[in-house]
Amino acid sequence: MKDQLSATFSALADPTRRAILARLAKGEANVSDLAKPFLKDMSLPAITKHLKVLENAGLIQKTKDAQWRTCSLNGAPLREAADWVDQYRRFWEERFDRLDEYLRELQAQ
Amino acid sequence: MKDQLSATFSALADPTRRAILARLAKGEANVSDLAKPFLKDMSLPAITKHLKVLENAGLIQKTKDAQWRTCSLNGAPLREAADWVDQYRRFWEERFDRLDEYLRELQAQ
DNA sequence: TGGTTAATTAACCATTTGGTAAATTAATGG
DNA sequence: CCATTAATTTACCAAATGGTTAATTAACCA
Numbered sequence A, B: 001m002k003d004q005l006s007a008t009f010s011a012l013a014d015p016t017r018r019a020i021l022a023r024l025a026k027g028e029a030n031v032s033d034l035a036k037p038f039l040k041d042m043s044l045p046a047i048t049k050h051l052k053v054l055e056n057a058g059l060i061q062k063t064k065d066a067q068w069r070t071c072s073l074n075g076a077p078l079r080e081a082a083d084w085v086d087q088y089r090r091f092w093e094e095r096f097d098r099l100d101e102y103l104r105e106l107q108a109q
Numbered sequence C: 001t002g003g004t005t006a007a008t009t010a011a012c013c014a015t016t017t018g019g020t021a022a023a024t025t026a027a028t029g030g
Numbered sequence D: 001c002c003a004t005t006a007a008t009t010t011a012c013c014a015a016a017t018g019g020t021t022a023a024t025t026a027a028c029c030a
Helices: A004-012 A015-025 A031-038 A044-056 A076-086 A089-108 B004-012 B015-025 B031-038 B044-056 B076-086 B089-108
Strands: A060-065 A068-073 B060-065 B068-073
Touching: A004 A015, A004 A044, A004 A076, A004 B004, A004 B015, A015 A031, A015 A044, A015 A060, A015 A068, A015 B004, A031 A044, A031 A068, A044 A060, A076 B076, A076 B089, A089 B076, B004 B015, B004 B044, B004 B076, B015 B031, B015 B044, B015 B060, B015 B068, B031 B044, B031 B068, B044 B060
Parallel strands: none
Antiparallel strands: A060 A068, B060 B068
């Protein structure tokens, strides 16, 4: 078993799964609804597998409703991911610091 | 070729690679230095491969210095990842909203 | 030149991943 | 009861991943 953070990042490392999460952010949906936009590109079992990956990572949960499975988003694991990435914020803001510095130098002249 | 965001998340989905980034956040280091903490668990070529994954994702770069390769962190790709994850913030803050709501209801009584 | 150090490459292997088609399960409803 | 709908499971496959050992490249230095 992978650690939670690895499972989260690994689940997010696929555009289909990210699109599914984006859809679920707008509200609950069953498997067929979720699959619809992708059925030109892949089969229903492929979607079932993607959902299983998301479920195992704790990013979604399914509830049984007659023959439908209603899926909903669980953002909790994303918090850990957000916190981890945020540690490195200064490494992408650095360039702005440098730009600032450059502009200040320019001003000083 | 994978899209940038998938490549980033995929590179982050491994504890060894995350540890390497954490190390590089403290400053540049060559391959041997980076490898040292992991050599009980895996070989040097394994580290070379991890570094290649990080490099392909644009998260690090190597500069040649005699027989050493100096690696440094590039946070830029993390920005896109941070932005993506941040879209879902309300889904992990929701619980606090619900707690707020509950507390307000309690107060109203 | 030849030995040492740093790192990568090559060849290989097992497991995981992401897909398929076909079969199966489970519930609905006429 | 039977056809239909929703979804999963099974069995399979190719490619990617993450590791290994052994060989190779490249630079330094005595």
